[in-house]
Amino acid sequence: MKIALLGYGKMGKTIEQIAIQRGHSIVIKTNNEDYDISKADIAIDFSIPTAAFNNITHCLNNNIPVISGTTGWLENYDKAVALCEEKKGAFIYASNFSLGVNIFFELNNTLAKMMHSLKEYNVSIEEIHHTQKLDAPSGTAITLANGIIKEYSNLNGWSLEPNKEDALPITAKRIDAVPGTHTVTYQSKVDTIDIKHTAHSREGFALGAVVAAEWLLGKTGVFSMKDVLNIN
Template structure:
């Protein structure tokens, strides 16, 4: 495939390397706003940039009828608008708060545990995420996805908040530490014990590989998708 990379930081460079190892041609490496000219006619765009520019980047690509894999978090208040643009332009959009295979399995496990715990009133719930000090948004998109998975099964919660859980708001502790690629934990605590599930990323390679796999999967598809569609979860 011909792949254009929009956003060329640490993640973009790892995606570049993995895409080429899998036999793809990287036809653009952009730090600026994508256009029909500088995208260089790709089959798909992989977008990992910054929250403040992600919407404009994705919109420009979709309006040029190019499918987009987007891993930028912190801009999702405009996701519905982007999904509408994808449909209007008869192309495809796939958003992932995290492209790691392990994290997406963790999402499924989190929902299963939330369903088991929904009527066990003795336990309170709390989330924690740890990331490197360069991360722009807090909480992480992955933590928000975990929280939303809990909301689906536990009607006690209908919103998240930073720090302690309070009433119907599920608390998320967002910690920024050194060069940590990403650690996410869900805790259920009672007066007598604690249940914890946890995912720890050792490096960014799993995220990058998942993004390339998603790009391979989305070719010739139309509509809006998530990583669980790619993995059949």
């Protein structure tokens, strides 16, 4: 595949290394909006929240399949989906492309179904990322939160405020050199249940993005990592 890397920071450079190892070539690597997307077979967007939607629409308007792992732009997600359907394009967004994290999402959903009727337990989420991460909470934390909220009729959303009524509390921490740690906690007076995912490097995220691009090439539609990984 000829890959366009839209966003060439630390993640983009890690994706480049893995893509080349897997026999692909990088024909575009940029942090700017001035590029010729027609050179590429597929695009992988790990840019910044303010650039992501423009990158995605540019790809779809030019019939280039696009993978996006940028978070913080999802107020425009429905517009991207509509454009993809209109153009009969191909698009995958994931808050996290790591195989382990996507398994963690499924564990989180299953545990929430088991716990929602146990009123003795209070549920919360903590996420820790490196200090260069621009959005808070992380997209991964929001995905975890949404998986819990859909099982809890008394929760109307999530909040970074710890004691906001009817909201699932999320604590977002920024610490140097932390690729990403997410913990879901159910706490009662008598015990605590935690499930936790700790990323040791960016390589898991980058590999997942390249695998998703390999999977998407030649397809039409809007997909998720559940489709890529055949998680039912």
